[in-house]
Amino acid sequence: MALYFGPAILTPKSRKFGKLQSTELDPNKFHHNPLSTASIAKSRDSAFVYNAEKISWSIPKVSICVQMIGAHQQSTSVSVRSQWTGLLEHEHTPWDALTVSNTHAMTTSCDVLSLTKPLSVTNCSNKARHTSPLRVAYQGVPGAYSEAAASKAYPNCEAVPCDQFEAAFEAVELWLVDRAVLPAENSLGGSIHRNYDLLLRHRLHIVGEVQLAVHHCLLGLPGAKKEDLCRVLSHPQALAQCENTLVKLGVAREAVDDTAGAAQFVATLNHMDTGAVASSRAAEIYGLDILADGIQDDLDNVTRFLMLAREPIIPRNDRPFKTSIVFSLEEGPGVLFKALAVFALRNINLTKMIPTMGLQNTLTIFSISILKPQWRILEHKMH
Numbered sequence: 001m002a003l004y005f006g007p008a009i010l011t012p013k014s015r016k017f018g019k020l021q022s023t024e025l026d027p028n029k030f031h032h033n034p035l036s037t038a039s040i041a042k043s044r045d046s047a048f049v050y051n052a053e054k055i056s057w058s059i060p061k062v063s064i065c066v067q068m069i070g071a072h073q074q075s076t077s078v079s080v081r082s083q084w085t086g087l088l089e090h091e092h093t094p095w096d097a098l099t100v101s102n103t104h105a106m107t108t109s110c111d112v113l114s115l116t117k118p119l120s121v122t123n124c125s126n127k128a129r130h131t132s133p134l135r136v137a138y139q140g141v142p143g144a145y146s147e148a149a150a151s152k153a154y155p156n157c158e159a160v161p162c163d164q165f166e167a168a169f170e171a172v173e174l175w176l177v178d179r180a181v182l183p184a185e186n187s188l189g190g191s192i193h194r195n196y197d198l199l200l201r202h203r204l205h206i207v208g209e210v211q212l213a214v215h216h217c218l219l220g221l222p223g224a225k226k227e228d229l230c231r232v233l234s235h236p237q238a239l240a241q242c243e244n245t246l247v248k249l250g251v252a253r254e255a256v257d258d259t260a261g262a263a264q265f266v267a268t269l270n271h272m273d274t275g276a277v278a279s280s281r282a283a284e285i286y287g288l289d290i291l292a293d294g295i296q297d298d299l300d301n302v303t304r305f306l307m308l309a310r311e312p313i314i315p316r317n318d319r320p321f322k323t324s325i326v327f328s329l330e331e332g333p334g335v336l337f338k339a340l341a342v343f344a345l346r347n348i349n350l351t352k353m354i355p356t357m358g359l360q361n362t363l364t365i366f367s368i369s370i371l372k373p374q375w376r377i378l379e380h381k382m383h
């Protein structure tokens with residue numbers, strides 16, 4: 001059994017970097033070009049090198065291995081330019097200035113003034129850091145609920161659209177943005193397994209969470225009527241959350257990457273019989289009419305989003321922290337029972353378990369608990 005724990009999700013080395021699957025967006029077709037895994041792949045040369053520290057110990061019959069992702073340093077440059085996203089064309093922020101550009105180092109020119117300057121204390125001061133907003137990646141296009149969640153988690157942030165969840169993970173890892181805010185579960189639709197899987201494959205830490213009340217609208221072209229709709233597009237979670245309304249309407253449902261993307265598509269397609277399930281803000285942005293309001297099956301429809309960062313937070317002793325643990329079990333009689341006993345015997349309260357299929361026939365389980373800094377308790381008792 002391998003156990004990965006912490007206030008962060010820790011990543012087995014073997015699963016570094018999932019496959020890059022990208023659908024490039026045509027910059028001329030869309031108003032907003034989200035950051036895509038392709039644009040990030042282009043900047044792979046400037047990736048950071050992370051150091052992994054491995055600690056292991058054993059308890060009777062079950063060996064436990066904890067792999068902690070440690071400090072990151074040794075950057076090359078974040079001054080990557082891309083044809084797909086405006087994000088990368090921004091001026092360097094003071095945060096960027098903390099990285100060392102090797103493009104300059106490779107220049108053989110004798111123009112001494114153009115060479116990279118050594119870091120000074122002013123580069124590192126909080127004042128410098130606060131002159132530009134925090135850049136927060138989310139999946140979708142402007143008007144997506146994830147964008148609202150990013151702003152709720154980090155007020156006044158610069159929300160950066162990404163075409164896929166994976167692109168958001170990589171954008172943080174490559175220092176293109178500072179944080180990512182991604183959905184983890186919905187009160188109606190359940191867990192968003194893709195993001196739990198990506199947490200395993202990537203090296204980010206959960207540093208907080210935010211809950212967003214999701215209020216869905218049925219959108220159509222100006223002048224359209226809901227009775228005339230033949231098909232409705234949206235994110236699969238959103239379609240599932242509005243199942244009753246959509247079944248009553250008798251429309252065909254089509255899944256797309258995000259709710260606001262669906263609204264954007266309806267506006268571009270210009271077909272009166274095609275609608276979208278999305279937010280009222282998406283209606284405003286893409287010039288659509290709200291044909292029905294509050295169409296989710298449950299009025300208290302809430303999605304929980306995770307706030308992800310490169311650095312972990314250090315849990316304090318003075319208040320409860322939610323700790324996420326992921327461990328994988330090899331097949332065998334009673335392995336889950338034995339694993340759960342580890343927590344039960346230490347009086348640790350598990351609030352949620354999410355079983356997923358891991359690699360090589362292992363069952364991977366995310367357990368999320370609320371207690372005092374539990375990982376310290378685990379560490380002390382198990383040594």
Ligand SMILES: O=C(O)C(=O)C[C@]1(C(=O)O)C=C[C@@H](O)C=C1
Pocket residue numbers: 139140143144145146147183186192214235237238257258259260303
């Ligand atoms: O499509 C969006 O607008 C999103 O932000 C994604 C998402 C999700 O993945 O669950 C977020 C909140 C709602 O639950 C519906 C969709």
